[in-house]
Amino acid sequence: MTDLVVRRLLVDMQAPIARHWCAGDALRTAFFNALSMSFPVGEQFFIDSVRNGLKELPAGQQEKFRAEVQGFVGQEATHRRLHALYNAHLDKLGLDNAWESRARQRLKLLEGVDVRHWLAITAANEHFTAIFADFMLHNPQLLGTEDPRLVTLWLWHSAEESEHKSTAFDLYQALGGSHEWRIKWMRRVTTIFLMDTLRQTVRNLRCDGTLWKWSTFRSAASFLFGKQGVVRQTYKPWRDYFRRDFHPNEQDSSASRRWLADNSERYVPVGSAT
Ligand SMILES: [Fe+2]
Ligand SMILES: [Fe+2]
Secondary structure (H helix, E strand, O other), rough: OOOOOOEEEOOOOOOOOOOOOOOOOHHHHHHOOOOOHHHHHHHHHHHHHHHHHHHOOOHHHHHHHHHHHHHHHHHHHHHHHHHHHHHHHHHHHHOOOHHHHHHHHHHHHOOOOOOOHHHHHHHHHHHHHHHHHHHHHHHHHHHHOOHHHHHHHHHHHHHHHHHOOOOOHHHHHOOOHHHHHHHHHHHHHHHHHHHHHHHHHHHHHHHHHHOOOOHHHHHHHHHHHHOOOOOHHHHHHHOOOOOOOOHHHHHOOHHHHHHHHHHHHHHHEEEEEO
């Protein structure tokens, strides 16, 4: 079981967000803003999945998971709340969040469906999030230095995603979820997540008037396909998920632990799962 601490982040989310807060880079700003737009609805779904999954476990097994689920819910609920404040600033900048309504429509299709499907979808998303989080913790320079508050927000979120990466996966396994469903959902989630990220990033760039600039394409090429780019750095850990004996804990969490230890003045622990 994982000991999940809920933390209150000491950042001022009332101050406005600059148009190109991320190192003055339009592409990376649009990309991170797109991810933020997906969080309030996505993370609520993850919370509902693990809560409902816990209820489906036999009474004897529920105790084993209860504290971890509580920690998971506390962490994701805190992420949701801060990203909702973040997204309100993006509205004021004139950006249009189309991802959220599309995700809401899609989630309606899951109403009444076996909770193991919910958990397989959540576990796949959490794997995606955890490997990207680890990438960010190893490459914090990508966030620039212009807005230290947002740097803290993204790295704190990354550290906690790395911490709770196995909760949905373990519940799925405990409920007897099959390897086949897990793989099937990872394939679907990968396609949907990448398409949604691309569509919303392009939409943000269009709203910003920077879609057709050379600098945008240059930045995209190096951010995605450069030697230290996202695709090269995350492909292997993404592929590991397809192994029958895969478990999220086999992936290194030391960058998360290090960030939390080195930045303890930036948050206040408000609760622990144990
Ligand atoms: Fe989160
Ligand atoms: Fe998460």
